[in-house]
Amino acid sequence: MAATPPLLTATGVTMRFGGLTAVHSCDLTVHERQIVGLIGPNGAGKTTLFNCLTGLYTPTEGTVTYRGTQLPAKPHLVTQAGIARTFQNIRLFPNMTVLENVLVGRHTRTKEGLFSALLRGPRFRRAETASARRAHELLDFTGLHGKADHLARNLPYGEQRKLEIARALASDPGLLLLDEPTAGMNPQETRATEQLVLAIRDQGIAVLVIEHDMRFIFNLCDHVAVLVQGEKLVEGDAHTVQRDERVVAAYLGTPYEGAPGQAEAAEVEAAETHAATPHPEENEPR
Amino acid sequence: MTTLARHTPLIPLPAGPARIIAATGAALTLASTFLPWTWTTAFPGNLTVTGYPGGLQTITLAGAALSLLHVLAAHRLRGLRWLAPTGTTAPTVLLALGTLATTWYTLGAIARQLGGLVNLEPGGLLAAAGSLLALLGALALPTDLPHPDGPAPGPLRRLRHTFTTRRPHPAAPLPAWADLLLIAAAFALGLLLFTYGVDAEYGELFVGYLLLTIAGLAALGRSGLTARLTTLTARHRTLTLTAALLTAACFPLTLTNDTYTNLATSILIFATVALGLNVVVGLAGLLDLGYVAFLGVGAYAAALVSGSPESAAGVHFPFWAAVLTGIGASLVFGVLIGAPTLRLRGDYLAIVTLGFGEIFRITMLNLNGKTGPDITNGSMGIPNIPDLDIGGFNFGDTHDLLGFTIGRFGNYYLLMLLATIAVVLVFRRAADSRIGRAWVAIREDETAATAMGINAFRLKLLAFALGAALAGLAGTVQSHVITTATPDQYQFAGTVPPNSAFLLAAVILGGMGTITGPVVGAALLYLIPNKMDFMQDYQLLLFGVALILLMRFRPEGLVADRRKQLEFHDDAPPEGA
Numbered sequence: 001m002a003a004t005p006p007l008l009t010a011t012g013v014t015m016r017f018g019g020l021t022a023v024h025s026c027d028l029t030v031h032e033r034q035i036v037g038l039i040g041p042n043g044a045g046k047t048t049l050f051n052c053l054t055g056l057y058t059p060t061e062g063t064v065t066y067r068g069t070q071l072p073a074k075p076h077l078v079t080q081a082g083i084a085r086t087f088q089n090i091r092l093f094p095n096m097t098v099l100e101n102v103l104v105g106r107h108t109r110t111k112e113g114l115f116s117a118l119l120r121g122p123r124f125r126r127a128e129t130a131s132a133r134r135a136h137e138l139l140d141f142t143g144l145h146g147k148a149d150h151l152a153r154n155l156p157y158g159e160q161r162k163l164e165i166a167r168a169l170a171s172d173p174g175l176l177l178l179d180e181p182t183a184g185m186n187p188q189e190t191r192a193t194e195q196l197v198l199a200i201r202d203q204g205i206a207v208l209v210i211e212h213d214m215r216f217i218f219n220l221c222d223h224v225a226v227l228v229q230g231e232k233l234v235e236g237d238a239h240t241v242q243r244d245e246r247v248v249a250a251y252l253g254t255p256y257e258g259a260p261g262q263a264e265a266a267e268v269e270a271a272e273t274h275a276a277t278p279h280p281e282e283n284e285p286r
Numbered sequence: 287m288t289t290l291a292r293h294t295p296l297i298p299l300p301a302g303p304a305r306i307i308a309a310t311g312a313a314l315t316l317a318s319t320f321l322p323w324t325w326t327t328a329f330p331g332n333l334t335v336t337g338y339p340g341g342l343q344t345i346t347l348a349g350a351a352l353s354l355l356h357v358l359a360a361h362r363l364r365g366l367r368w369l370a371p372t373g374t375t376a377p378t379v380l381l382a383l384g385t386l387a388t389t390w391y392t393l394g395a396i397a398r399q400l401g402g403l404v405n406l407e408p409g410g411l412l413a414a415a416g417s418l419l420a421l422l423g424a425l426a427l428p429t430d431l432p433h434p435d436g437p438a439p440g441p442l443r444r445l446r447h448t449f450t451t452r453r454p455h456p457a458a459p460l461p462a463w464a465d466l467l468l469i470a471a472a473f474a475l476g477l478l479l480f481t482y483g484v485d486a487e488y489g490e491l492f493v494g495y496l497l498l499t500i501a502g503l504a505a506l507g508r509s510g511l512t513a514r515l516t517t518l519t520a521r522h523r524t525l526t527l528t529a530a531l532l533t534a535a536c537f538p539l540t541l542t543n544d545t546y547t548n549l550a551t552s553i554l555i556f557a558t559v560a561l562g563l564n565v566v567v568g569l570a571g572l573l574d575l576g577y578v579a580f581l582g583v584g585a586y587a588a589a590l591v592s593g594s595p596e597s598a599a600g601v602h603f604p605f606w607a608a609v610l611t612g613i614g615a616s617l618v619f620g621v622l623i624g625a626p627t628l629r630l631r632g633d634y635l636a637i638v639t640l641g642f643g644e645i646f647r648i649t650m651l652n653l654n655g656k657t658g659p660d661i662t663n664g665s666m667g668i669p670n671i672p673d674l675d676i677g678g679f680n681f682g683d684t685h686d687l688l689g690f691t692i693g694r695f696g697n698y699y700l701l702m703l704l705a706t707i708a709v710v711l712v713f714r715r716a717a718d719s720r721i722g723r724a725w726v727a728i729r730e731d732e733t734a735a736t737a738m739g740i741n742a743f744r745l746k747l748l749a750f751a752l753g754a755a756l757a758g759l760a761g762t763v764q765s766h767v768i769t770t771a772t773p774d775q776y777q778f779a780g781t782v783p784p785n786s787a788f789l790l791a792a793v794i795l796g797g798m799g800t801i802t803g804p805v806v807g808a809a810l811l812y813l814i815p816n817k818m819d820f821m822q823d824y825q826l827l828l829f830g831v832a833l834i835l836l837m838r839f840r841p842e843g844l845v846a847d848r849r850k851q852l853e854f855h856d857d858a859p860p861e862g863a
Contacts (some may be wrong), residue, residue: 024287079737079739
């Protein structure tokens, strides 16, 4: 891995909203053809970090570089550079058709301007046909063929997630950022999404994924980073992270001696035995 | 028996007698139009003649004949089945209602103008009774759709259910020439109908016409014919567009009077500007409340270079150069206003554009030589803009064309039509392209659009500038038609269109994001106040009420965009419209 230069490098990314530090001095590296998982409890700052990487937020400190060039904090330029993303709460263009949604994703990879559209020369027609062909390919790839003319808002939930991925893939990205791609899915749909993510990686696209489904993360990811309260806690391959005590603690809390919960439990137990002993006959009338 | 009960109409009668009552009522109404309704010709339109209908009687005649046809179609008469593919009762009720409204309105207007019901002749009373009988009969016809399962519906629900029809099923495919003939016939009928409205000589006739037209169009929607026509026009889009433009070109030839040709030209200007606004509002979703300023910039720019003796510039550009000047000036103004404002979203953008629109008008008012440099003559404006002369063809003169005489306004109408064609082409091609899709994406979700690589600010500026340029094009022609450019033509709101508020209303009322919508909306918004000037005091009130009702019951506008139609009536129960 060390031989290939990293695809995405985030160094010291810090995001503050007023007095609140949502992400604190975070480093992250994604290599070519890697699937990297980003996990952490709710409110850990995972989506904020995503927004910093994709230019939706300007990080208070730190830099993000993609293929060796520093990314500007403008979402359209980040997409132009080759990073595409999906959103945690699905953000399709609800009143456009499925095909149109994917065609919008082609925006950065086509050049036809207003005059070209008004004159409708052969180049314009060629570009439109090529875009439509690519969009149909992506719909086939994500399993949405036959749905091209449906309105995006009319798709069932799972297919809306797939469409978001197809739309992101339409910009021919080198790195795809997925924000909770299986949220709200049933186990079968989650397995299907796993297959889809693997297929995307096999096309040579690196994937950075936020997910709460641990099985999903450990099945797929070559590398996992754990974010807790805005800071990166652990990083490593899936097994290292899985066994790390601090990760378990971050998710489940730390058990320790003399915990107030234990004392209370003992008290309640004692009180119950105390209440039960004086009148055993009342408790058992028969 | 249960199936019959599930079709119970408002008035529970057996189907046979109901049909006979409805048919008798319609026939009586029809017959009454051949009798005198009043004794004096003091009421406009001469309703005193026995033997043939006149004035408002013709509208009642048309309504009664159509109602009768639909009652007969319910009998499954051969050759009439095409009239109502999705159900006959709802259209019959609507037509009977329209006929009743028109007839009773006429009789009421007679009584009011001549001072009492005594001025009605027996023919008038027969018409009143006949139209009422027809409506009662129609309300007793079995409903087109069975009531949904559940407890027996009350009268109100039965009445509402009367207006629902089946979903239109696809028609058997016809040969291409039949499609062409049908489209041509539809446009010819539309032209005839529209001409009748524009030609209406007195307000009462227009009101009667409007009442029956609204009911008739609603009936067409319920009977499924509108859906049939829409499938046809969708199948032959270019042909439909050509037919529409040909129809529009023929329009001035059908008008009887120069005043009406002037009216038609004004409507066309208004409609073209509304189409331009539709790029900004309908496609890119930018609420622009100062759009009329761009029309003003185009008009002023053209006026300055028109060779008018009052123009401060004192030059006379040929028309093509004047057009380019108007477009260019509007474009520059659009970019200048857009660059700082388009960083705002939604409500903020609306307020800022409203402010800029007023700034334009006040600036034009102040560039009068006293409070500023003398460029626009202040409130006097730039008068005496000479008529256009393109290659020896003087637009001020009357010309003979293929046996038709075309006057000054006819010339300008045809010139304006060219501008409209240009705007329609620009709208259509821009909408169906990478740029248009990006605009719609920004309208739908700006954040997601930028994450898809769309430079939202640049594209919004492009939409704003394109909209401004299209308005500028319309402005150059407008200043020559009305020969003056004054600041008070370009207000935010006023009683005379075009102003920013009416433009926006035309777009939203007609249907955002469509070509037909703003044109229909503009025609209605111009024609109705113009024809109903006898109701001047209540005009804006009625306008407001109409807008509220329309937005409540048809939020997607009169002509629904394919997307909007799905957006608003997605999960609605199956309806005919």
